Every structure is written in structure tokens, then in C-alpha cells.
Amino acid sequence: GDLNNLTLQPTEATELAPGQIRVAVRAAGLNFHDVVVAIGAIPDDGLGGEAAGVVIEAAPDVTTLRPGDAVMGLFPNNAFAPTATADHRMVVPVPPGLSFDQAASVPVAFLTAYIALVEIAGLRAGQRVLIHAGAGGVGQAAIQIARHLGAQVFATAHPSKHHVLTGLGVAAEHIASSRTLEFVEAFAKATDHQGVDVVLNSLAGDFVDASLQLLPRGGAFVEIGKTDIRVPRQITDAHPGVTYRAYDLHAAEPRDLEPAWMALSELLATGTLPPLPTTSYGLLQARQAFRDMSQARHTGKIVLIPPARWDPEGTVLITGGTGMLGAVFAEHLVTGHGMRHLRLVSRRGPDAPGAAELEQKLTELGAEVTISACDTSNRAELAALLESIPSRHRLTAVIHAGGVLDDSVVTELTGAQLDTVLTAKADAAWHLHELTADHDLAAFVLFSSAAGTLGNPGQANYAAANAFLDALAHHHPAATSLVWGYWPGESGMTAHLGAVDRARVTRTAWTPITTERGLALFDAALAHQQANVLPAPVNPRSLSQLAQRHALPPILSALTNARPQAATTASPHTLSARLASQTPEQRRQTLIDLVVASTATVLAHPDPAGLDPDRPFTDLGIDSLTALELRNALAQHTGLTLAPTLIFDRPTPTAIANQLGQMLIPSEENTCGPADMREAEIQRLIASIPVSRLRTEGVLDLLLEMVGQGPQARNAHEVAVPEMDLDDLVNLVLDED
Numbered sequence: 224g225d226l227n228n229l230t231l232q233p234t235e236a237t238e239l240a241p242g243q244i245r246v247a248v249r250a251a252g253l254n255f256h257d258v259v260v261a262i263g264a265i266p267d268d269g270l271g272g273e274a275a276g277v278v279i280e281a282a283p284d285v286t287t288l289r290p291g292d293a294v295m296g297l298f299p300n301n302a303f304a305p306t307a308t309a310d311h312r313m314v315v316p317v318p319p320g321l322s323f324d325q326a327a328s329v330p331v332a333f334l335t336a337y338i339a340l341v342e343i344a345g346l347r348a349g350q351r352v353l354i355h356a357g358a359g360g361v362g363q364a365a366i367q368i369a370r371h372l373g374a375q376v377f378a379t380a381h382p383s384k385h386h387v388l389t390g391l392g393v394a395a396e397h398i399a400s401s402r403t404l405e406f407v408e409a410f411a412k413a414t415d416h417q418g419v420d421v422v423l424n425s426l427a428g429d430f431v432d433a434s435l436q437l438l439p440r441g442g443a444f445v446e447i448g449k450t451d452i453r454v455p456r457q458i459t460d461a462h463p464g465v466t467y468r469a470y471d472l473h474a475a476e477p478r479d480l481e482p483a484w485m486a487l488s489e490l491l492a493t494g495t496l497p498p499l500p501t502t503s504y505g506l507l508q509a510r511q512a513f514r515d516m517s518q519a520r521h522t523g524k525i526v527l528i529p530p531a532r533w534d535p536e537g538t539v540l541i542t543g544g545t546g547m548l549g550a551v552f553a554e555h556l557v558t559g560h561g562m563r564h565l566r567l568v569s570r571r572g573p574d575a576p577g578a579a580e581l582e583q584k585l586t587e588l589g590a591e592v593t594i595s596a597c598d599t600s601n602r603a604e605l606a607a608l609l610e611s612i613p614s615r616h617r618l619t620a621v622i623h624a625g626g627v628l629d630d631s632v633v634t635e636l637t638g639a640q641l642d643t644v645l646t647a648k649a650d651a652a653w654h655l656h657e658l659t660a661d662h663d664l665a666a667f668v669l670f671s672s673a674a675g676t677l678g679n680p681g682q683a684n685y686a687a688a689n690a691f692l693d694a695l696a697h698h699h700p701a702a703t704s705l706v707w708g709y710w711p712g713e714s715g716m717t718a719h720l721g722a723v724d725r726a727r728v729t730r731t732a733w734t735p736i737t738t739e740r741g742l743a744l745f746d747a748a749l750a751h752q753q754a755n756v757l758p759a760p761v762n763p764r765s766l767s768q769l770a771q772r773h774a775l776p777p778i779l780s781a782l783t784n785a786r787p788q789a790a791t792t793a794s795p796h797t798l799s800a801r802l803a804s805q806t807p808e809q810r811r812q813t814l815i816d817l818v819v820a821s822t823a824t825v826l827a828h829p830d831p832a833g834l835d836p837d838r839p840f841t842d843l844g845i846d847s848l849t850a851l852e853l854r855n856a857l858a859q860h861t862g863l864t865l866a867p868t869l870i871f872d873r874p875t876p877t878a879i880a881n882q883l884g885q886m887l888i889p890s891e892e893n894t895c896g897p898a899d900m901r902e903a904e905i906q907r908l909i910a911s912i913p914v915s916r917l918r919t920e921g922v923l924d925l926l927l928e929m930v931g932q933g934p935q936a937r938n939a940h941e942v943a944v945p946e947m948d949l950d951d952l953v954n955l956v957l958d959e960d
Contacts, residue, residue, distance in 0.1 A: 226261060226517065229510045234304065244288055244311045245280040247532070249323035249663070250503070250700075251302040253525040254331050254360070255425075256473065258517045259449050271303035271527070272473055275317055275326035277663070285311045293317040293663075295326040297334075297480075299473070303506060305529045312477035315484050318492040322700050323663070325498035328360060328524035329491065332499060335447055335472045336365035336423070337483045341372070343468055344421040344443035348373030351419040353410065353437060355426050356401055357393070358384035360499055360524040361447060365423050366391045367496050377410050377419060379426075387522050401426065404433045411437065418442075427451035438465050445470055499523040503700070505752020506530060530750060531665035531701065537619025538564040538612050542599050542651060545575035548670065548710065549624045553581070555742050557590045564616045565592045568608065569625065572596025591616075599625060599651035606658055618662050623652050624670040626688070630681040632847045634867050641684045648688035656699050666749060667702040669695065673733070673759050676706055677776050680855075681848035696754040705748055708759025711735040734760040798861060802887055810888070814880035821856045822876060825849045836876040845870060861887060 239245060251274040259265050275295035278288050288294065288311055296314025298307040317326045340346040352369050356362045357378030369376050370392055378388050379401035388398050396413055399406035411418065418437040424430070425448040435444060441464020446452055449471075458467035490496040500523035504512040512525050533539075539556055543549045544567025556562040565585065569575050573582075573594045585592045597608045612618050626648045629640040652669055659667065674682050675689025689706070696704035736744070736758075744758035767785035769775040775783070798817075802810045815836050823831035826844050834843060845853065850870035857879070858865045863886055866872065873879045 226258075226510060226513050229261060229513060231303075231506070231509070234301075236306065237308070239280060239282045239308065241282050241284050242310055242312070243282050243308050244278050244285060244294075244314070245306055245308050246274065246276040246294060246298070246314075247279045248274045248276040248302055248305060248307050248529050250275050250327035250526045250528055251298075251307075251506075252327045252331055252360075253504075253512055253516055253527055255516065256331075256449060258513055261513055262517075265449060269299055269301055269473075271301050271307070272297055272299065273327060273330040274298050274302035274307055275323045275329075276307075279306065281311070287311060288314075293323075293326075295321075295329055297330050297472070303509065303527055303529075305532065310477045313480065315488050318488060320494075321491070321498055322660075324501045324503055324526050324528070324700050327526045328499045328501050329487070331472060332360035332364040332524060333368075333487050333491075333496070334475075334480060334483050335361050335470070336368050337487055338472070338475075338480075339423055339445040339447060339470055340365060340368055340421065341486075342483065343445050343470060344423075346372055346374050346421050349375070350421065351375045351377060351414060352421040352423065353406075353419045353434060354378045354423045355430070355434070356380065357391075357398075358387040358522045359425070359519075361423075361425065363387070363391060363499050363523060364496075366393060371490070371495060374421075377406075377413070379406050381519065384522055401430075404429060407433045407436055421445070424448060435462050435465065438462060441465055443468075447471075501526050503528055507750065507752055528700075528752060530752060531620075533560050533562060533665050534619045535561045535563050536616060537562075537665070538566055538616045539620045539622065540566045540568065540609075540612075540618060541622045541624060542568050542655070543623075543625030543670075545569040545571070545578045545581060545594060546624065549622075550577070550581050551738055551741070552622060552624065552745065553585060553592075554588070555745070557585055557588045559742065559746070562620075563590050565590055566608075566612060567592065567594045568597045568599060569594075570596060570598060599623075599654065600646040602654045602658070605651070605654050609658055618659065618664070620664055620666040620668070621655055621659060622666075622668045622670070623655055623692075625651055626670070626685075628682070628685060630685070630848065632681050632851050632867065633683045635847065636683055641687075644684040645688050645691075648685075649691040652692050652695055656695055656702075660699070664701040667699050668749070669693075669702060669704040671704045671706045671755075673706055673708050673757065676757065677778060680851045693755050702754060703749060703752075704755050705745065706755060706757040706759065707736070707741075708757075708761075709733040709735050710741065734762050736760060799887055802884075810884055811880060814883050814887075815877055817860060818857065818876040818879045818883070821853055821860065825852045825856065834876070836880070838876075839874045840870055840876075841874070857883070863887070 236245075251271045254272065256272065257270050260270060273296070275293070278290050278292045278294060280290060281288055293316065294314040295317050296309060298309045298313070300308050317323070321329075340352065344352075346352055346369060352374050354362055354365045354369065354376060355378070357366055358380040362378065362380070366376055366378060366388070375397075376393050377397045378393050379399050380388055381402060382400050385398050389395060397410070399409045416439070418439045420440075420442045422434045422438060422442070422444045424434055424444065424446050426434075427448060427450045431451055431453065435458070438444065444458065444465055444467045446467065446469040452469045453467060455467040458465060487496070491498070502521045502523065502525050504525065504527055506527045506529045509527055512527060515521055516525055533556075539562050541549050541553055544553060544565075546569065549567060549569070553565055553567060556565065567581070571578075573579065573596070578594050582592050582594055595608060597604055599605050609618060627644060629643045631637070631640055655667070669692040671689040671692040672685065673679075674686045675693055678686050693704045693706065696702040740760065741758070748756040748758050761779070761782060763783065766775065766779065766783040770780065770783050770785040802813060805813060819834050819836050820831045822828070822840070822843060822845070823834055826849065828834060840850065851867065854865050854867060854869050857863075857869075861883060863883070869879065869882070873882050
């Protein structure tokens with residue numbers, strides 16, 4: 224068999240036999256047995272032998288379980304599916320505090336380890352046990368059980384996973400590699416050549432024979448592997464006093480599991496045996512999960528999560544529910560997913576603009592809608608809201624679409640601005656995460672933004688908030704963080720965007736997301752079953768252009784085959800060479816043209832010639848964000864490291880050009896323009912300052928003293944100042960030596 228040929232096949236539900244239950248699978252454990260079956264190494268029709276989920280049907284003779292019960296156990300009829308059937312004696316209730324992911328990791332690992340060590344080997348306190356592949360699921364469970372029994376543990380694992388063993392309490396001198404036979408000598412020395420009392424083996428070939436050498440006084444050898452099962456009598460003859468038994472949990476009868484299940488349930492419920500670490504894959508990513516299992520890339524257990532089924536009778540909570548996106552997806556859940564109970568939440572609730580119309584529209588579509596005012600960043604307020612959801616329509620899904628913007632460049636970002644954005648986005652998400660952890664949600668959807676992945680000028684606070692959401696999605700069992708691209712519709716968060724802002728978005732290669740496309744991306748992303756999905760359409764042509772201009776973020780480089788072009792007239796190298804061959808006046812004009820053209824680009828101005836190079840940037844329409852973008856563009860063109868405040872320190876294109884000229888060719892001969900041009904610029908700048916402002920700031924007296932040549936002259940100037948116009952004052956400052 225070939226793992227690349229693994230596919231999901233539809234199956235028809237069968238009628239329950241006596242004693243059986245049907246379970247809606249929430250998580251299914253993947254085991255090495257499944258990999259061996261998948262590649263055809265052993266004959267077996269079944270895959271997915273363990274799972275955790277919720278009982279949805281029980282045969283008439285089953286009295287111990289009923290629909291709604293959360294259970295975990297063994298499923299011989301394939302648990303890699305939305306539903307699975309099992310003998311009711313093969314499952315037990317999920318212990319309090321365990322998630323379905325954790326519960327799905329329990330049955331095979333802990334039952335195998337317990338039965339092998341306790342019921343077969345009879346491991347006791349003070350005995351020594353060798354556990355091979357100790358970092359795997361069965362291995363970690365066996366180490367926990369052995370330590371609970373008071374046994375002395377020796378274990379092997381890949382060297383890169385030795386830290387897992389030490390984390391479980393295994394002494395460093397009792398750990399060896401599972402890739403070589405050096406463990407024999409190491410453990411013989413550590414035991415003064417007395418060896419061990421029990422071997423729990425899952426390795427093959429020479430490792431079996433080597434392990435038997437560590438039983439010189441006899442003992443129990445329990446084989447749980449599938450690829451090198453020996454003949455017990457031959458082992459006993461070659462190693463007197465050694466009992467050999469191969470154990471396969473899949474062959475166990477239900478009644479044989481009851482003692483182990485009873486003991487384990489108590490140990491797990493009390494926390495004596497903590498659950499195993501898990502790595503989750505969506506069922507649609509089963510092929511990758513099988514491949515990773517076969518290559519031992521994980522520690523603990525791998526679990527597969529079937530696609531969530533949204534219960535029409537459950538309630539969906541949408542934060543930001545009265546906003547543009549909240550309204551769009553509320554309608555989609557009703558018309559596209561059949562949801563009938565919605566709780567829409569926003570700060571203003573029913574008083575939000577358009578809330579009444581939205582409620583009426585959704586009601587006409589057949590939904591029961593409640594619009595509530597709630598500050599979701601307030602944990603107590605949010606908890607009260609969740610408590611108000613009726614149990615007959617329990618909370619089954621969450622969409623966190625709330626958020627606010629408060630943009631500013633990093634150098635001007637205040638604590639209040641940071642707090643405003645983080646509380647609405649990150650704090651609310653964290654409270655939702657904590658308060659719904661035990662709700663068995665079909666979906667926990669976080670509306671994030673590409674700003675958190677790629678950054679966005681002026682949105683450091685917003686980027687941080689969304690990066691938090693993306694990370695949080697890895698810690699909630701039902702979470703998906705949708706890293707949205709650019710939604711152009713009018714909303715509370717985008718209403719302030721003007722033509723300049725929208726042009727900036729377009730230049731970054733993002734394609735505006737239409738409502739129709741956004742809804743399709745939403746459905747596809749949830750089906751993908753990944754913690755982070757980036758539903759952000761891009762323009763291939765724009766990507767290529769950015770790549771050719773050395774302006775494409777590295778994270779997007781795999782999306783285009785275009786590569787940076789060779790140096791052009793706009794490159795720093797060729798620009799410097801061009802300036803070096805020009806006269807001062809030509810250099811000045813070249814740099815003015817460069818600054819004006821770059822300004823036109825960031826302003827989406829169709830004609831650079833229409834921009835006055837002596838007009839202040841603020842009058843041209845440059846704000847803090849476009850100033851930062853202009854600074855970045857000029858830095859790219861010139862190769863210079865430019866201050867973030869450049870545009871405000873040199874407030875006109877001409878002033879910027881002068882500064883660039885001095886930085887690119889820093890000699891007196893090559894300054895950008897003659898002295899009279901520099902003086903004219905200084906004169907213009909000083910002339911823009913009101914005389915009253917000079918007097919208020921205490922600068923007027925200083926200027927007069929500088930040009931007055933002493934107290935007497937200063938007094939004369941002071942008498943004349945009230946009669947001067949602004950030009951007279953400027954000339955006084957500039958012309959008198």
C-alpha cells in the first residue's frame with residue numbers, strides 16, 4: 224500500500240445490533256497499527272480503533288448509556304468518520320476535565336500499557352522495567368503507570384525526544400537511544416549487570432534479542448509491536464525464566480477490558496495519570512497525519528478531528544454581530560448552514576445602526592434572533608451573557624468578528640491606543656476561549672487579519688491583536704483563525720478609509736473580497752480544519768510587480784515565480800551613478816522628480832506633474848501612514864536609511880530632495896542647489912511662522928539679539944519690530960550679519 228493513496232470513502236449507517244451504541248465522533252486516535260494496515264503490512268479491514276465523542280443512539284437493551292453522554296473507548300468499526308458504532312462495554316465516560324482530543328488519546332495507549340504491565344507482567348513496586356519507544360503514546364502511558372506503581376523506569380527514545388522522558392520523571396542515566404543497541408551496555412551498567420524485571424517492547428529485529436539480554440534473572444517480555452512477533456517457546460528455551468507474550472488490544476473481548484477500564488477511569492479522574500500530549504489534524508488531513516506517524520515526527524498521540532457539524536438547534540454567538548461582517552455571516556449561517564438560533568452581540572446591541580433592520584431580515588428568513596449589548600472584553604459581562612443562552616438551544620458555535628481600529632505609526636502609538644485595540648480583539652477572544660472551553664463547540668471562529676501576518680503601516684496595535692488571535696487558535700480544540708484579506712465594504716472599521724488608503728491596499732496585491740467570495744472562502748476554510756487559514760485573494764500581476772521591485776514580503780514569495788529584476792534607473796546604485804554625473808541643479812531636479820513621483824504613487828495621484836514640490840506634504844494629503852509609506856519608498860529608491868520622521872522634519876518635496884542630495888553626495892560642491900536656493904527655502908519656512916508665535920515661544924528676542932550686534936542695536940530693533948511686516952523681519956534675520 225501507499226499512504227499517498229489514502230482517501231475518505233462514504234459509508235452508509237448500519238442498524239445497531241444489540242448492545243451497541245452510535246457515537247458522533249469528536250476526535251479519533253491514530254496509532255501505528257493504522258499505519259501498518261494502511262501500507263498493507265498486515266491484513267485488517269479496520270482503521271481508527273479509538274475515539275471520543277457523544278452518544279447519539281443506543282440499542283434498546285443498552286441501559287448504562289444514553290444520547291448526550293460523552294464517552295471514550297475502542298471502536299472496531301472505523302472511528303475515522305463522523306459517526307462510529309461500538310459495543311457499549313468498550314467505552315467509558317470521559318473523565319472530568321479532559322477534552323475530546325485528550326480523551327481520544329487514552330484508550331489504546333493506557334489500556335495497552337496497563338494490561339501489559341499490570342495484568343500480564345505483574346509489575347510491582349521496586350522492580351525495574353524497560354520501556355522502548357518511551358516518547359510514543361503507549362510509552363508515555365506506560366512510564367506514568369510504572370512510576371505510579373513504584374517501579375524503576377528505564378526507557379529508550381530518539382535522542383531528539385529524550386527531553387520528553389526526563390519531563391516524565393525518568394532519570395537521565397536511565398535513558399538511551401532507540402536507534403542503536405547501546406542501551407544494552409548502558410542499562411546493564413546502570414543495574415550492576417542485574418538487568419530489568421520487565422521489558423515492554425515495540426521494536427523489532429536485533430532490538431528484541433538485545434532486550435532479552437537485559438533479563439538475565441528471568442522476567443516478563445511483553446511484545447506490543449506488530450512486525451516481529453516471536454514464538455514464545457523458542458524465547459523460553461533460549462532464555463530460561465523469561466515469559467514471552469505478544470499482546471494485541473484489538474483482539475481483546477469487551478469483558479476482558481472491564482478491570483483495566485475501572486482502574487484507569489479512577490486514576491484519570493483524580494489526575495493521578497494526566498492525559499497525553501496530542502497533535503491534532505483535521506480528518507481531511509489524514510494523509511499527512513499517517514505520514515507523520517510513520518516517520519515518528521510526533522510525541523504523544525496524533526488525533527484526527529472530523530469536520531464539525533453545526534447543530535441547527537444550537538445557538539451561534541457572533542461578536543461584532545451588528546457590524547458589516549457580523550451581519551453578512553449571520554445571514555449566511557441562516558441561509559447556508561440552516562442555523563435557527565443566533566445571538567448577535569455588540570457594544571451598542573439593539574441600538575446599533577441597522578440592528579432593527581438586521582433582526583427583521585433574519586427573522587423573516589426563519590431564524591430566532593437575539594441582539595444583545597455586551598462589552599465582550601469584560602469577562603463578567605460576557606459570562607453573564609453566555610449564562611443567559613437557554614439550555615434547550617445551547618451554545619454550539621462562536622464567531623468572534625468584533626474589533627476596533629485606532630491607527631498610528633509606532634513612534635506615535637500611545638498606551639491608550641494599544642489598549643483600545645487589544646481589549647476589543649484579544650481580551651474578548653481570550654475570555655471567549657476560557658468561558659467556552661467545556662462547551663463542546665462545533666466551531667470557534669476568530670476573525671483575524673493579514674495585518675497580523677504581514678504587518679501593515681500604522682497598525683502595529685491591530686497587528687499585535689490579530690497575531691494573538693492566530694496563536695490562540697492553536698489552544699482551543701474547535702478554533703480556526705481566519706486571517707482575512709481586504710474587505711472593501713463600508714463598516715465601522717473601514718468607513719474612515721479614503722481613496723489614498725484603498726490605493727495603498729491595492730498596491731500590496733490584495734484583491735478586494737466580495738461578499739459572495741468571502742462566504743465561499745469561509746466555508747472552504749472551516750472545511751480545511753486548520754488552526755490558521757489565510758482567506759486573502761491576491762492579484763498575481765501585482766505580486767509579480769512587487770517581486771520585480773524587491774518589494775514583496777518574503778512570506779509571499781512562494782506565490783509567484785517572478786524574481787527581482789536587474790538594476791534599473793530607479794535602483795539605488797544607478798541613481799547614485801546618475802547623480803554623480805549631473806550638475807548640482809540637475810541633481811536637485813532629479814531628486815525633486817523622484818520625491819514628487821513617489822508622493823504621487825502613495826497618494827494615488829494620476830499626474831505627478833500636478834503636485835507642487837514646494838507645497839507642504841500635509842496640504843498635498845500626506846498623513847502619518849502615507850508619510851511612513853513615502854519614507855519606505857524613498858529608502859528603497861535611494862538605498863538610504865531614513866528616519867521615520869523624515870517627512871515631518873522636511874515638510875515639502877523640495878526639502879526632502881535637498882536632504883537626500885546631501886546624504887547621497889555629501890560634499891559642499893554637490894549639495895542640491897545653490898546657496899540662494901537653500902536660503903530661499905529657509906526664508907520660506909521662517910516666513911510661515913507667525914511673529915506672535917516667535918514672541919510666545921521666546922525665539923523673537925533670541926533672533927533679534929543674534930542680528931543686533933549688542934544691546935543698543937537690539938533695543939533699536941525692538942522699537943522697530945512692531946512696525947515691521949513679516950518679510951521685513953525675515954530679511955532682518957537672514958540678511959544682517
